[in-house]
Amino acid sequence: MAVGKWSGVKREPKKSSSMYEPIPDMYNHAGKSQIINAALRSLDAVARDAEVRWGIGKLESLADPELAARFEQARVRLNTALHGDDVNAVVDRCKDMIKGWKILEKRVSAAGHKPQQFRVWYHKGDAGQKYAFIQDAADAKFVDSDAIPYTMDDIARLIDTKYPLVNQVKEMWPGSVVESVKPTKTKNEELNDDLPF
Numbered sequence: 130m131a132v133g134k135w136s137g138v139k140r141e142p143k144k145s146s147s148m149y150e151p152i153p154d155m156y157n158h159a160g161k162s163q164i165i166n167a168a169l170r171s172l173d174a175v176a177r178d179a180e181v182r183w184g185i186g187k188l189e190s191l192a193d194p195e196l197a198a199r200f201e202q203a204r205v206r207l208n209t210a211l212h213g214d215d216v217n218a219v220v221d222r223c224k225d226m227i228k229g230w231k232i233l234e235k236r237v238s239a240a241g242h243k244p245q246q247f248r249v250w251y252h253k254g255d256a257g258q259k260y261a262f263i264q265d266a267a268d269a270k271f272v273d274s275d276a277i278p279y280t281m282d283d284i285a286r287l288i289d290t291k292y293p294l295v296n297q298v299k300e301m302w303p304g305s306v307v308e309s310v311k312p313t314k315t316k317n318e319e320l321n322d323d324l325p326f
Contacts, residue, residue: 183237187273199229
């Protein structure tokens with residue numbers, strides 16, 4: 130499945146009453162799938178850059194209604210292309226969305242709005258939860274209501290107490306990335322499993 134975490138696009142098989150429709154052939158071909166993912170990564174980089182500066186969903190809400198509607202139409206066209214079977218259409222719709230992000234930011238800035246980039250850094254988790262990272266708890270008043278705020282101290286404490294091994298790995302391999310986190314068993318869970326006899 131092709132997914133753009135930041136751009137809000139996704140490609141899943143359509144559900145029918147009895148089963149999923151077949152996945153378009155372009156997703157079954159390694160070369161075509163790589164082209165689609167490259168285009169989506171490029172789009173996501175632009176979307177993430179804008180939303181980290183402005184806040185998630187903020188640019189669209191600050192734009193005039195006509196521009197916001199045109200931007201949403203471009204997103205719908207991209208999602209439609211992702212359900213089709215034309216790689217070039219997906220790439221073209223990604224280019225349209227990148228252009229749309231740039232126009233949104235330019236017009237919103239021209240209208241006198243300014244990003245909150247120095248007080249709040251926004252990020253969207255893998256499950257879609259919106260987070261706001263702030264330097265100090267006093268900056269929580271600048272956080273959008275649909276984002277969960279964390280101070281840098283909160284993050285450092287969580288890493289130090291819950292994930293000290295991550296620090297060791299990152300020291301040994303600079304540039305390493307945490308791709309997933311699996312729940313661990315507590316000591317009680319380990320000791321309370323069924324006996325094999």
